[in-house]
Amino acid sequence: MSSPSTRISRRESIQWMLAASAVLAGHDAPLTGADPAIAAKGYGPDPSMVKIYQPGDVWPLTLDEAQRDTVRALCDLILPADETSPSASVVGVPDFIDEWISSPYPAQAGDRRTLLDGLKWIEDAARQRFRKPFAELSVAEQTQLCEGIASLKPKPELKKAAAFFKRFRDLTAGGYYTTPEGMKAIGYVGNVPTATFDGPPPEALRHVGLA
Amino acid sequence: MPVLQADQLQDRYDVIIVGSGAGGGQTAYALTMEGVKVLVLEAGRSFDPATEVAMFQLPSQAPLRGERTPDKPYGFHDCSIQSGWEIPGEPYTNAHAQPERQFNWWRQRMMGGRTNHWGRISLRNGPYDFKPRQRWGQGFDWPISYDDLAPYYDKVERLIGVFGTNEGIENSPDSSPGVLLPAPKLRVGELYAQKHGRKVGARVVSIHRAVLTKPQDADTLPALLHPDNPGAQQLLAEHMRSRAPCFWATDCHRGCSIRANYDSQTVHLRPALATGNLDILPNAMVSEVTIDASGKATGVLFIDKTTGREGRARGRVVVLAAGSQESVRLLLNSKSNRFPQGLANSSGKVGKYLTDSVSSSLSAHIPAFEGMPVHNEDGAGGPHAYVPWTRHGENRRMGLGFPGGYHLEFTSGRQMPSLGVVSGIDTLAASDSVLFGRRLREEARRFYGSRLGFGAQGTMLPNDQCYAELDPEVKDQWGIPVLRFHWQWSDFELNQVRNQQRHIGELLESLGGRLLKPPADDPLKAIRPGGAVIHEVGGAIMGEAPETSVTNAWSQTWDVKNLFLADGAPFASTADKNPTLTLMALAWRMADHLMAELKRQNL
Numbered sequence: 001m002s003s004p005s006t007r008i009s010r011r012e013s014i015q016w017m018l019a020a021s022a023v024l025a026g027h028d029a030p031l032t033g034a035d036p037a038i039a040a041k042g043y044g045p046d047p048s049m050v051k052i053y054q055p056g057d058v059w060p061l062t063l064d065e066a067q068r069d070t071v072r073a074l075c076d077l078i079l080p081a082d083e084t085s086p087s088a089s090v091v092g093v094p095d096f097i098d099e100w101i102s103s104p105y106p107a108q109a110g111d112r113r114t115l116l117d118g119l120k121w122i123e124d125a126a127r128q129r130f131r132k133p134f135a136e137l138s139v140a141e142q143t144q145l146c147e148g149i150a151s152l153k154p155k156p157e158l159k160k161a162a163a164f165f166k167r168f169r170d171l172t173a174g175g176y177y178t179t180p181e182g183m184k185a186i187g188y189v190g191n192v193p194t195a196t197f198d199g200p201p202p203e204a205l206r207h208v209g210l211a
Numbered sequence: 212m213p214v215l216q217a218d219q220l221q222d223r224y225d226v227i228i229v230g231s232g233a234g235g236g237q238t239a240y241a242l243t244m245e246g247v248k249v250l251v252l253e254a255g256r257s258f259d260p261a262t263e264v265a266m267f268q269l270p271s272q273a274p275l276r277g278e279r280t281p282d283k284p285y286g287f288h289d290c291s292i293q294s295g296w297e298i299p300g301e302p303y304t305n306a307h308a309q310p311e312r313q314f315n316w317w318r319q320r321m322m323g324g325r326t327n328h329w330g331r332i333s334l335r336n337g338p339y340d341f342k343p344r345q346r347w348g349q350g351f352d353w354p355i356s357y358d359d360l361a362p363y364y365d366k367v368e369r370l371i372g373v374f375g376t377n378e379g380i381e382n383s384p385d386s387s388p389g390v391l392l393p394a395p396k397l398r399v400g401e402l403y404a405q406k407h408g409r410k411v412g413a414r415v416v417s418i419h420r421a422v423l424t425k426p427q428d429a430d431t432l433p434a435l436l437h438p439d440n441p442g443a444q445q446l447l448a449e450h451m452r453s454r455a456p457c458f459w460a461t462d463c464h465r466g467c468s469i470r471a472n473y474d475s476q477t478v479h480l481r482p483a484l485a486t487g488n489l490d491i492l493p494n495a496m497v498s499e500v501t502i503d504a505s506g507k508a509t510g511v512l513f514i515d516k517t518t519g520r521e522g523r524a525r526g527r528v529v530v531l532a533a534g535s536q537e538s539v540r541l542l543l544n545s546k547s548n549r550f551p552q553g554l555a556n557s558s559g560k561v562g563k564y565l566t567d568s569v570s571s572s573l574s575a576h577i578p579a580f581e582g583m584p585v586h587n588e589d590g591a592g593g594p595h596a597y598v599p600w601t602r603h604g605e606n607r608r609m610g611l612g613f614p615g616g617y618h619l620e621f622t623s624g625r626q627m628p629s630l631g632v633v634s635g636i637d638t639l640a641a642s643d644s645v646l647f648g649r650r651l652r653e654e655a656r657r658f659y660g661s662r663l664g665f666g667a668q669g670t671m672l673p674n675d676q677c678y679a680e681l682d683p684e685v686k687d688q689w690g691i692p693v694l695r696f697h698w699q700w701s702d703f704e705l706n707q708v709r710n711q712q713r714h715i716g717e718l719l720e721s722l723g724g725r726l727l728k729p730p731a732d733d734p735l736k737a738i739r740p741g742g743a744v745i746h747e748v749g750g751a752i753m754g755e756a757p758e759t760s761v762t763n764a765w766s767q768t769w770d771v772k773n774l775f776l777a778d779g780a781p782f783a784s785t786a787d788k789n790p791t792l793t794l795m796a797l798a799w800r801m802a803d804h805l806m807a808e809l810k811r812q813n814l
């Protein structure tokens with residue numbers, strides 16, 4: 001347990017996670033209670049719809065630098081760059097996550113708690129396991145930490161951490177695929193005016209047995 | 212200066228119209244093109260579709276990726292402002308606490324009203340829809356038949372521009388030859404459902420929507436719409452030439468700055484203003500219809516929202532087109548010694564017989580769509596196809612347990628990704644862990660666009676448990692008493708939703724679909740709440756007799772002959788068709804009658 005080897009087995013990893021999770025459970029309540037209340041206002045019922053907004057334009061972002069480092073690293077672990085597409089942090093997904101959990105609207109309040117607790121959890125886990133902040137770990141180490149909580153049927157002790165990871169993944173992917181680069185990556189090629197609408201191309205029709 | 216401030220009103224108008232949406236817009240258009248002097252009052256602010264609609268903006272350019280919030284209940288880029296089921300300062304109440312007995316009331320406080328953000332689906336009611344009692348032994352027959360309204364359907368479709376095909380389907384009427392614009396080609400999902408849905412009796416055809424698929428015929432249509440009126444013809448021709456056809460991109464709910472789709476302001480109010488016969492007063496919240504000693508309407512009282520001051524507008528005729536329930540509220544609030552129950556309410560029927568579309572939905576993952584070759588299927592910014600109701604034989608004597616029927620609308624395709632674009636991806640990919648990294652990228656691309664769903668919208672006949680009345684205590688921020696709703700689904704609606712769920716389920720399975728959740732056994736778990744579809748109509752229904760209805764067959768109130776209704780309030784029932792096109796056809800027919808009566812000095 002004290003060796004920072006990155007070659008521990010999946011089973012060991014999960015066991016370690018369980019231990020870390022038990023430690024976390026002890027100071028769970030103060031973590032949640034320490035969140036600064038979101039005092040900002042929303043954009044109201046008549047915002048300019050044509051304006052191009054950046055996260056932070058309407059309400060202030062609230063993550064501190066350390067939290068943003070963790071968010072950035074997690075975003076890029078979830079969607080790293082590949083041969084044709086940039087990584088999540090390059091297209092501003094961490095800013096979006098910060099905007100989301102800093103939202104004054106009630107629908108995001110639950111995510112705020114989940115993400116702030118989860119970020120703390122993963123940071124604690126990184127320091128306990130590797131004695132470094134999560135953002136300074138190698139990709140292999142980050143992967144190892146996250147594989148333990150990337151479970152759809154987590155053990156009871158890991159439920160909260162797993163719920164965090166799932167939600168963080170969904171927000172990261174949603175934040176990513178709603179950018180121009182993300183749309184290209186997923187295969188959305190619309191939003192361009194054309195003179196005609198010609199219907200599906202032959203290869204699409206063949207794909208579903210219609211041609 | 213046709214868009215006015217409250218202190219610039221003329222002393223008297225021929226006709227005062229309350230509301231600038233589909234009904235108010237159509238009425239103002241029909242009247243002003245024929246020389247009638249009109250004032251339209253709108254409770255919301257002026258809104259410029261040319262500069263204020265967000266057509267190409269991406270979710271990443273909006274707060275929260277454009278997701279819904281209490282301030283923008285349809286999402287950030289949806290063309291609605293000051294709109295929602297809950298508007299600060301403008302409450303309403305429900306008489307019953309149970310969730311299934313809530314009615315949700317959408318208001319859209321902006322120039323053009325709800326026409327700014329609708330799906331542009333423009334289906335005609337069929338002959339049976341006007342005669343539910345004759346057909347199914349339930350509800351009330353309308354005092355008009357399909358044949359009475361058919362010419363006006365043609366006129367409205369020619370004016371606003373509607374694409375579609377004539378399919379000869381029982382009770383889903385064809386338009387007259389040459390009226391419809393060409394239908395766009397169907398998308399993969401629509402074609403796939405067309406082929407495989409036949410196995411379960413679903414017939415997929417082109418839908419009718421108010422979107423220009425080619426330029427309007429400005430050389431021919433104006434003369435058909437305004438015979439013997441060269442001035443109107445010329446204005447309309449210019450107006451039609453200023454509308455561009457669809458450029459096959461962007462969701463119609465965002466509005467359309469190139470004027471390819473219909474909204475009231477773009478298609479109705481713009482040419483109406485150009486006649487010089489129309490004044491529009493925005494930010495005017497009408498509180499009461501005023502009457503004289505003889506019981507005739509003399510105009511309206513309104514609150515100027517920019518100053519909080521009360522104002523008055525005078526006219527020879529008053530037309531209410533405020534949205535069915537807002538018009539009901541106005542009538543009930545217009546109390547006097549002569550009309551102690553509210554205006555035009557000697558029958559006690561004002562507020563009664565509120566109906567809405569009966570709606571539920573299901574969706575599925577279609578394995579055949581996985582890994583689809585990348586292509587652009589934005590198309591006409593909304594559905595190109597639908598499944599009309601064709602099971603009339605089975606339901607001749609309510610063999611299915613409910614009157615009427617329902618049509619199915621598609622949600623499908625490679626639409627612009629939104630925040631939830633990968634939802635459910637781990638299950639789809641049969642992964643036992645939350646996907647991330649390279650595998651997430653691969654699976655996101657593979658499953659994108661592979662979902663297909665259907666939403667049903669069906670007939671609702673009036674019942675005694677669905678109505679609006681004034682709340683005895685609650686008032687809005689201007690001191691105007693608010694509505695209190697009563698709502699209760701009857702067995703007919705619940706039976707219909709059971710049928711919808713089963714049918715959609717078998718249809719999706721006929722496409723090889725894996726349902727995201729099974730059809731609901733309990734219809735109350737599947738039915739969309741009252742008002743959620745934003746198709747509410749009724750409350751001042753038309754009928755054959757003053758004792759049982761609020762208006763005659765011309766949407767003219769029985770009690771006050773110079774008071775008319777031009778929104779959904781006169782609907783005696785909800786068909787399995789969306790109400791907007793019928794509402795406009797009724798409004799145009801009403802306007803023709805109104806002008807004839809004005810000429811005869813009968814008003």
